[in-house]
Amino acid sequence: MDEEQAAMDDKTPIVSLRGIRNRFGAQTIHENLDLDIRRGEIIGLIGASGAGKSVLLRTIIGLNRQAGGSVRVMGLDMDKAKEKQREAVRRRWGMLFQDGALFSSLNVGENIAFPLREFTSLSAALRRDIAMLKLSLVGLPASAYDKFPSELSGGMRKRAGLARALVLDPALLFLDEPTAGLDPLAAGALDRLILELRKNLDLTVCMATHDLDSLYTVCDRVAVLAEKRISAVDTVNGLLRSDYPWIREYFLGARGRAAAERSAADGRTQ
Amino acid sequence: MTDDLSSPDLSFYLKKTPEGEHLVFSGELTAQRLDRLEKELPGILRKSSGPLVFVLDSLTRLDTAGALFLNQTAENLRAEGRTCTWQGLGANFSRLLELARPPAHDTEKGKSCLAPSAVVEKLGETVCGAGATLVSLLAFFGVFLCRAARVACNPLRLRATSLVFHMEQVGLRAVPIVALLTFLIGLVVAYMGARQLQMFGAQIFAVNLLEVTVLREMAVLITSIVVAGRSGSAFTAQIGAMQANEEISALVSMGLDPHTLLVLPRVLALIFTLPLLVFLADIMALAGGAIAVRYTLDIDIHTFISQLYNVTKMNNFLVGMLKTPFFALAIGLIGCFNGFKVSGSAESVGFMTTRAVVQAIFSVILLNAVFAIFFTSIRM
Numbered sequence: 001m002d003e004e005q006a007a008m009d010d011k012t013p014i015v016s017l018r019g020i021r022n023r024f025g026a027q028t029i030h031e032n033l034d035l036d037i038r039r040g041e042i043i044g045l046i047g048a049s050g051a052g053k054s055v056l057l058r059t060i061i062g063l064n065r066q067a068g069g070s071v072r073v074m075g076l077d078m079d080k081a082k083e084k085q086r087e088a089v090r091r092r093w094g095m096l097f098q099d100g101a102l103f104s105s106l107n108v109g110e111n112i113a114f115p116l117r118e119f120t121s122l123s124a125a126l127r128r129d130i131a132m133l134k135l136s137l138v139g140l141p142a143s144a145y146d147k148f149p150s151e152l153s154g155g156m157r158k159r160a161g162l163a164r165a166l167v168l169d170p171a172l173l174f175l176d177e178p179t180a181g182l183d184p185l186a187a188g189a190l191d192r193l194i195l196e197l198r199k200n201l202d203l204t205v206c207m208a209t210h211d212l213d214s215l216y217t218v219c220d221r222v223a224v225l226a227e228k229r230i231s232a233v234d235t236v237n238g239l240l241r242s243d244y245p246w247i248r249e250y251f252l253g254a255r256g257r258a259a260a261e262r263s264a265a266d267g268r269t270q
Numbered sequence: 271m272t273d274d275l276s277s278p279d280l281s282f283y284l285k286k287t288p289e290g291e292h293l294v295f296s297g298e299l300t301a302q303r304l305d306r307l308e309k310e311l312p313g314i315l316r317k318s319s320g321p322l323v324f325v326l327d328s329l330t331r332l333d334t335a336g337a338l339f340l341n342q343t344a345e346n347l348r349a350e351g352r353t354c355t356w357q358g359l360g361a362n363f364s365r366l367l368e369l370a371r372p373p374a375h376d377t378e379k380g381k382s383c384l385a386p387s388a389v390v391e392k393l394g395e396t397v398c399g400a401g402a403t404l405v406s407l408l409a410f411f412g413v414f415l416c417r418a419a420r421v422a423c424n425p426l427r428l429r430a431t432s433l434v435f436h437m438e439q440v441g442l443r444a445v446p447i448v449a450l451l452t453f454l455i456g457l458v459v460a461y462m463g464a465r466q467l468q469m470f471g472a473q474i475f476a477v478n479l480l481e482v483t484v485l486r487e488m489a490v491l492i493t494s495i496v497v498a499g500r501s502g503s504a505f506t507a508q509i510g511a512m513q514a515n516e517e518i519s520a521l522v523s524m525g526l527d528p529h530t531l532l533v534l535p536r537v538l539a540l541i542f543t544l545p546l547l548v549f550l551a552d553i554m555a556l557a558g559g560a561i562a563v564r565y566t567l568d569i570d571i572h573t574f575i576s577q578l579y580n581v582t583k584m585n586n587f588l589v590g591m592l593k594t595p596f597f598a599l600a601i602g603l604i605g606c607f608n609g610f611k612v613s614g615s616a617e618s619v620g621f622m623t624t625r626a627v628v629q630a631i632f633s634v635i636l637l638n639a640v641f642a643i644f645f646t647s648i649r650m
Contacts, residue, residue, distance in 0.1 A: 091302070104617045116335075121305040129342065130301065130335045132373035137334070142373065150615045168301050169333035200369050201334070202362070 012075060014039045014172055014204050015060055019069035022055055029055055031228040033069070037172075042198060042205040043233075044215050046250065047225030053208035054098075056225065057174050060206070061095055062086070074171070091119060093172040094165030098180065100157035102149035102164070109135070109145040112163045119168065134163040139193060155186040159193075166197065173197075175207035179214055187211060191218045212251075212259035217266070224250075282307060284314050290321040292357075296328035299336035311343065322347060327358030337363070337370035345372060410607045414537065417529045432535035440501040440536075441543030447500070448493050448547050449554045452484075455492055456555030459483050460562035473567045477577040480559040485586040489551035491638060494597040497544060498630035502605035505536050506626035509609025510619040518610070528610075537602035544598035545591055552587065589645050596641075597634050604630045 013036035020033040029052040037043050045053050058064040060071055062078055071078045073089050081089075102111045113131040116122055122130075135145060138159040149157055158178065165173060178194070179187035191214050197203055209215065215222055215236055222239055224232045226246050232239060239247055240260075250256060280303040285292040293314075299307070315322075324340060326332070344354040359367070421427045464476040509532055512518050521528050556578070563569045569577075608626035612618050 104615060116301060120302050122301070122308060122335075126304075126308060126335075126339065129373055130338055133334060133338050133370055136373065137369070150613075150617065167335075169335065200365060 012039075013037055013072075014074055015206065016072040017060070017069065018072075020056075020059060020066050020071070021068035022052065022059060022064070023067045028228060030059075030066075033225075033229040035223055035230045035233070037204060037206055038221075039204055040198075040202065041220040042194065042207070042218055044219035044222040045206065045208040045225060046210070046215065046222060048246070049210075051225045052228075053225055054176055057095070057176055057206070057208055061093065061174060062090075091115075091168055092170055093174065094168070094170035095174040096158065096161045096165045096176065096178060098176045099154070100149065100161030102157060102160055104149050107146055107148050108140075108152070108160045111149070111160060112167055114164065115167050130167065131163075134167050135160075137166070137197070138163045139189065155182045155190075158182070158190065162193075166201070169201060171202070171204060173203050173205045175205065175209075177209060178207055179209065179211040184213075187213065188217075194218055212256055213262060216259050216263035279303060280307060282311075282314075284318055285325075290323055291318045292323045292325050293318075294325040294328075296330075298331040299329055299340075300331060300333040301335035304335055304339055308339065315343075315347070319352070321353040321355070323355050323357050325357045326363055329358070329363070332363050332366055334366060334370045337366040338372060341367060341370055342372045407603070407607055410610070411603055413529055414533055414603060417527065417534055418538075421530065421534060427530065428538075429531060429535050432531075433539055436536050436539035437543050439504070440497065440539055441546060444497060444500055444543075444547060445550065448496055448551055451496060452489050452492055452551035453554040453558040455488055456480065456484055456558030457562045458558075459488065459555075460559035461566055464563055464566050468567070473563075474569065474573075474577060476563055476567065477559070477569075477574060478581045480556070480563075481578060481581055482586055484555040484559065485552055485582075485590050487590070487638070487642075489555050490548050490590045490593050490597070491634070493544065493548050493551045494594070494601065494634045495631055497540070497547065497598075498601045498605075498634060499627055501540060502601045502630040503623050503627045505602065505605030506609040506612075506623045507619060509606055510612035510622050513610060513612040514614055514616060514619055533602075533606045536606055537599060540598040540602040541595050544601075545594040548591060548594045552590065585650055589641075589650055593638065593641050596637055600633045600637060601630045604633060 015035070015037040017033060017035040020030050020035075021028070022030040033056070035056075045056065047053050055064055059066050060073065062071075074092060076085055076089055078086060078089070102108070103114065106114065109128065109131045112134050113127045116127045116130060120127075132142065132145060135142065140156060140159050140163070144152065144156060144160065149160070152160065162175075162178075175194070179190055182190060194205060194207075195218055198205055207214070207219070219236065221233055221235055223230050224239065224244075224247055226244075232242055232244060232247060234242070236251070240251055242248065251260070280295065280297040280299055282293065282295045285294055297303070324344070347354050356364075356367070460476055460480045463479040464473055467473050467475050467479070509518070512532075518528050518532075521531060560571060560574045563574055564571065605626050608622045608629070612622050
């Protein structure tokens with residue numbers, strides 16, 4: 001990859017959605033939805049419950065076929081591309097599902113090494129070492145390696161799921177409600193972990209979230225899913241100046257203000 | 271731009287220079303391209319000696335797996351007393367190499383499973399586990415009896431709607447399958463018996479054979495096994511799903527008793543309906559037998575009925591019927607018991623359901639053997 005092309009690459013969005021339409025029965029979830037995700041950013045996806053955040057993530061990674069519009073990931077139109085190219089793209093992204101989605105019949109280590117076992121022909125010892133490394137990268141103790149998913153707490157399952165999503169060093173990471181169901185300390189630790197990983201692994205992260213603290217501390221930009229489309233994409237501070245009622249209520253409600261104060265206080269102490 | 275999907279393959283070679291040996295990498299060093307390196311590098315390294323320089327100048331991409339492997343290789347070489355240095359580390363690569371420190375090698379676990387002592391240990395564990403299960407099943411039975419006694423004192427406590435609902439589910443809905451299966455069993459027993467007895471010219475005794483096998487054993491056993499598979503498993507799955515969803519905990523937190531609410535109606539429904547099902551099974555099996563002898567031995571329906579009337583003592587029928595409430599109790603209790611044993615995950619619902627069916631069928635057959643000895647010794 002020469003310099004010029006690399007520079008150009010940096011400008012083209014890593015994910016580009018155009019005119020997405022999703023429909024379940026008579027109910028329209030998305031209509032004419034556009035979204036660009038830039039390389040290297042952490043973008044938050046917010047919206048009321050049932051606004052279709054998860055559906056949008058599932059549409060991008062191809063678990064849900066959109067009724068209309070196009071999905072381009074890493075420059076590739078996912079509907080027109082050949083199966084081989086799509087497979088190559090799939091190996092360059094990772095997805096963390098809400099509850100980790102760990103395979104219950106495998107232990108944590110085997111879960112993390114699963115993509116390695118399927119997609120590479122590395123020796124078992126090296127696979128084990130890579131899995132071990134990812135385990136420590138997401139902040140889990142080595143003793144978690146031999147445990148089964150049912151023996152882990154919700155937060156640990158999420159971290160293990162994150163380790164599995166990261167095992168092939170994806171360029172693009174999707175997180176579905178990464179901090180939901182975690183206590184504030186664990187949620188904060190996960191936020192810091194995401195920032196750390198982004199810095200070290202050149203990740204682009206797209207996270208659907210309800211967590212206002214995450215939005216303030218982690219996200220470079222926030223996309224607001226309302227009225228069946230992305231009605232605003234901006235930094236948190238930019239959105240605060242928006243006069244869109246739902247956004248104002250979201251950020252300027254009691255919880256939103258508390259999160260803003262916390263983030264400001266963090267900024268001062270650092 | 272799709273270039274980051276079709277980037278160049280990894281290549282590597284050893285170059286001897288005045289200041290030492292250089293291991294030169296180019297292309298992509300990522301998990302997906304690492305396998306060739308892992309296989310070939312030990313051979314290349316064996317040919318070299320002295321200080322080694324890893325040259326990464328023309329490496330386009332490095333991921334944590336690749337960095338980990340490089341770190342491990344360097345560490346192994348250093349352990350042999352050779353010096354390793356890096357050349358062409360950008361800021362990115364050195365950060366990755368820093369990040370991907372090889373994990374400390376713990377002693378290999380899990381291999382001791384094959385040791386003879388581990389087999390004995392597993393055996394002991396299994397036996398103790400079975401013993402503990404039996405004890406807690408007995409405790410469960412005790413709780414059930416207490417609740418049943420309390421409800422008997424005050425019948426209004428019984429959940430009538432629930433009872434009727436479960437009677438429909440386990441009784442009425444099981445009629446077609448039980449009727450069909452026992453009809454076929456009766457058919458086969460009479461047919462096979464007739465074929466054998468024909469050789470002695472004693473074909474009429476096929477009716478006697480049918481009467482004793484079907485009324486005493488077969489109808490009860492087949493019906494109980496079908497019900498264990500149908501309803502025992504359903505009980506486990508229903509209660510297990512409630513357990514996994516914390517519905518049972520919600521009931522207890524409201525001060526309600528899950529035994530009275532969930533177990534009692536289910537087990538009572540089985541106790542009430544299984545005898546009815548077995549009675550139906552008796553009729554269907556005899557009907558199947560009648561048809562079999564009609565077509566193989568030319569014994570018409572009237573002869574069949576009069577022969578049946580002559581040989582039937584109430585004994586066999588009663589023995590069959592007396593067993594049913596006990597079988598129903600065993601099936602119901604085991605089904606509900608395993609439901610309560612479900613822990614959290616959806617996976618354990620499936621696991622417990624399988625266990626419930628196996629245990630229920632096992633206990634039905636075991637109880638049947640005990641009853642066979644019992645009824646013979648009281649000459650019934």
